[in-house]
Amino acid sequence: MGDYREMWKNLNMDLEKHDILCEALPESFGDIYLTQKNRPDAMNYFNYTLAEIHGARIEEIKHEKDNGKKVVGTFCVFVPDEVIYATDAISVGLCSGSQFWIEDGEKVLPRNLCPLVKAFVGAKTSRTCPYFQSCDMIVGETTCDGKKKAYEIVEEYMPVHVMELPQMKREKNFVEWQDEIKIFIKRMEELTGNKVTVENLKKGIDLSNRKRRALKRLYDLRKNIPSPISGLDALLVSQVAFMDDPERFIENTNKLCDELEKRVNDLKASGKKRIMITGTPMAIPNWKLHSIVEGLDAEVVVEETCTGTRYFENEVPDEGDTIDDLVKNMAERYMNINCACFTPNEGRMDDIVKYAEEYDIDGVIYYNLSFCHTYAIEYKKVEKALKEKNIPLLNIDTDYSEEDTGQIKTRVEAFMEMI
Numbered sequence: 001m002g003d004y005r006e007m008w009k010n011l012n013m014d015l016e017k018h019d020i021l022c023e024a025l026p027e028s029f030g031d032i033y034l035t036q037k038n039r040p041d042a043m044n045y046f047n048y049t050l051a052e053i054h055g056a057r058i059e060e061i062k063h064e065k066d067n068g069k070k071v072v073g074t075f076c077v078f079v080p081d082e083v084i085y086a087t088d089a090i091s092v093g094l095c096s097g098s099q100f101w102i103e104d105g106e107k108v109l110p111r112n113l114c115p116l117v118k119a120f121v122g123a124k125t126s127r128t129c130p131y132f133q134s135c136d137m138i139v140g141e142t143t144c145d146g147k148k149k150a151y152e153i154v155e156e157y158m159p160v161h162v163m164e165l166p167q168m169k170r171e172k173n174f175v176e177w178q179d180e181i182k183i184f185i186k187r188m189e190e191l192t193g194n195k196v197t198v199e200n201l202k203k204g205i206d207l208s209n210r211k212r213r214a215l216k217r218l219y220d221l222r223k224n225i226p227s228p229i230s231g232l233d234a235l236l237v238s239q240v241a242f243m244d245d246p247e248r249f250i251e252n253t254n255k256l257c258d259e260l261e262k263r264v265n266d267l268k269a270s271g272k273k274r275i276m277i278t279g280t281p282m283a284i285p286n287w288k289l290h291s292i293v294e295g296l297d298a299e300v301v302v303e304e305t306c307t308g309t310r311y312f313e314n315e316v317p318d319e320g321d322t323i324d325d326l327v328k329n330m331a332e333r334y335m336n337i338n339c340a341c342f343t344p345n346e347g348r349m350d351d352i353v354k355y356a357e358e359y360d361i362d363g364v365i366y367y368n369l370s371f372c373h374t375y376a377i378e379y380k381k382v383e384k385a386l387k388e389k390n391i392p393l394l395n396i397d398t399d400y401s402e403e404d405t406g407q408i409k410t411r412v413e414a415f416m417e418m419i
């Protein structure tokens with residue numbers, strides 16, 4: 001990575017603390033990623049993006065900001081990027097996947113809280129995340145109590161807009177979500193000074209759909225036996241999707257898929273167990289479970305998570321002549337994401353069973369970030385649905401620390417022997 005200290009200083013970052021964070025990332029990336037054998041050449045783009053995640057990409061965002069663009073940070077796949085793109089703003093997923101930020105998060109939050117929430121608060125209060133520091137506004141949502149209340153703390157540091165996500169899927173809830181999207185449109189117009197029109201909203205829909213299509217293409221390729229790409233590499237692509245320039249991301253993901261398509265015919269059966277991971281999101285640099293599983297002669301071939309299928313499944317139709325029509329299309333697509341924050345959430349069981357068949361899964365690992373109650377409680381439903389189909393399931397409840405890595409490895413090993 002080049003020398004970006006001046007830029008970080010101008011972003012009001014805590015440079016000394018940030019140095020510590022920057023030291024840890026290349027080492028763990030090298031150990032986990034660069035030791036993999038036979039990686040696709042097109043992964044070089046994603047390696048580079050990761051290496052420059054606090055450097056070149058932030059510099060690029062700074063240039064765009066200097067030219068008048070606004071930057072909006074998000075934490076959830078319910079926040080409609082289409083609107084952000086329509087107002088010519090930049091959307092960045094504020095990853096919150098690092099143990100590094102937990103200590104600072106715990107200074108202002110209770111310890112017994114989801115690590116994702118503690119990490120995003122810690123990232124802001126410690127001034128060590130250049131994405132957070134670049135944001136003109138962050139967009140929260142009322143998906144869980146932890147996030148909902150944590151936005152009140154972050155609001156002391158920067159402008160926050162919270163979208164109220166309905167937690168049931170009745171007809172009236174679809175209408176409520178349309179209203180929330182309209183309120184968000186207004187807020188984005190105020191922030192950027194750009195009016196949302198049918199034309200630019202259709203462009204935003206098109207860009208978001210093309211991004212979804214590229215990711216879907218990648219995931220479809222993973223259905224091959226063996227998969228032409230490791231779960232670790234596919235996870236990195238999904239994680240980068242949240243921070244990268246969308247057009248460049250689409251181009252490079254499609255290039256990767258072109259290469260993988262050629263690979264498919266040459267790959268010989270590996271006999272590796274095919275694993276699905278389902279549950280809570282895995283933001284950069286959370287590669288813990290994938291690296292354990294793939295270190296054990298198994299391959300992760302699909303993630304039913306928000307850094308997986310929930311991010312890209314289903315497109316937003318662009319039919320319609322009015323903003324209202326397009327908002328309705330968006331609301332329909334987003335309300336059909338099956339997050340455990342909904343009650344009931346039977347659609348998620350259907351998705352998991354469907355993916356188990358489509359990806360020819362040998363076993364499922366339920367990944368639960370500690371203290372995420374909605375996903376923890378939903379485990380029983382998933383267990384029942386998979387039992388009916390005779391699909392083995394392992395429950396892993398963990399955080400971002402490395403303390404339980406040995407223990408998880410032992411449990412995953414026993415699971416692999418059993419399936």
Ligand code: BJ8
Pocket residue numbers: 075076077078114115116117143144145146147280281305306310337339340341369371372373374375
């Ligand atoms: S759509 S999974 S990104 S809410 S922060 S709910 S892990 S306790 S992230 Fe999520 Fe949107 Fe749902 Fe997806 Fe649990 Fe933690 Fe809350 Fe979390």
